[in-house]
Amino acid sequence: MLQGDYLHLFLGGIAVTLQLFLTxxxxxFGLACVLMGIRLxxxxxxxxxxDAFVEYHRNVPSLVQLFVWYFGVPQLLPVATQDWVNAQxxxxxxxxxxxxxNAAAYTSEDLRSGFRALPAGQREAATALGMNYLQTLRKVLIPQAVRAAAPSLVNQALALFKSTALAMAIGTGEMMYVTRQIEGETYMTFQTFAVASLFYLLGSWTLMLLGGLWQRRITLRMAR
Structure with a gap:
């Protein structure tokens, strides 16, 4: 199973999954910061x-959102744009x-909760120091909101990592797409899905470990 062409396919699927997750x-996260800034x-x-953006992405299944973008949105684009997107x-x-x-909607809510946990007067204090709105967000509010929301942000990263498997439904060559491809060729259902499960398990453990280290680092910084 983990040799020859099948190993190459698995590694390719892992690479696409990691690329999709990191991107x-x-x-x-960047868009979530923008959304929080707009809310303020x-x-x-x-x-x-x-609020409408967040409600849509929180209440419509992620798979439906994928289908809207893959099957629905291209119908609204000019043919030349469709061809360019397909070429990419x-x-x-x-x-x-x-x-x-989808990730931005959930992350913006995490940041919003973190912002609500901040002591009152942070924004006014930054303004008194001569900071403009963007400086206040970048240097004062967002860093503190991230610290307060750290556990939720780690959980959101885990959810996003696992959600990459949904991309299989539109033909993205990530881990689950490759797993189904190999299973269809070999009929070794248990073995192929066991490999995929092990990958997601190890990936989730790694994210939890890194998230724990990040949270401890934040705690130590705040204690200084």
């Missing part, structure tokens, strides 16, 4: 738009978009 994690604006309409690897592109937006 969505970075983009999702005095304009109510902006907050309502963010449409399955991967739409998987990244769908999972990134």
């Amino acid at each position: 969505c994690a970075v983009l999702g 604006l005095p304009t109510r309409a902006a907050g309502w738009l963010v 690897g449409g399955e991967m592109v739409f998987a990244v978009i769908a999972l990134t937006l």
Whole structure:
């Protein structure tokens, strides 16, 4: 099983899964910070738009969101744009978009909870020091919100890692897609899914370990 062409396929699937996870994690966190910044604006309409975005991604199944992007959105694009996206690897592109937006919605809620846990007056103090709105977000509010929300952010990273398996449904060549491909060729159902399960188990353990180290580092920094 773990030799020759099948080993090569498994390794390729692992590489695509990790690429998908890391890309969505970075983009999702960045977008979540933007969403939190919009929520803090005095304009109510902006907050309502963010609320609508979050509610959609929290209440519609992730698989449906993937299908909307892969099957629905291309119908709205010009033919030239569709051809360009397909040339770039449409399955991967739409998987990244769908999972990134989903992760951003959940992560923004984690950051929002972290922000609510901050002592009152942080924003006013930053303004008194001469910081503008973006500086206040970048240097004061977001770093502290991240510290407060660290456990939730680690859990969200785990959820995103496991959600990458959904990309199989639109043909993205990640671990589960490769697993189904090998299982279809060999009929060794238990063995192939055991390999996939072991990969996700080890990946989740690694994320939990790194998350624990990160949280301890944050705690030590705050204690100084």
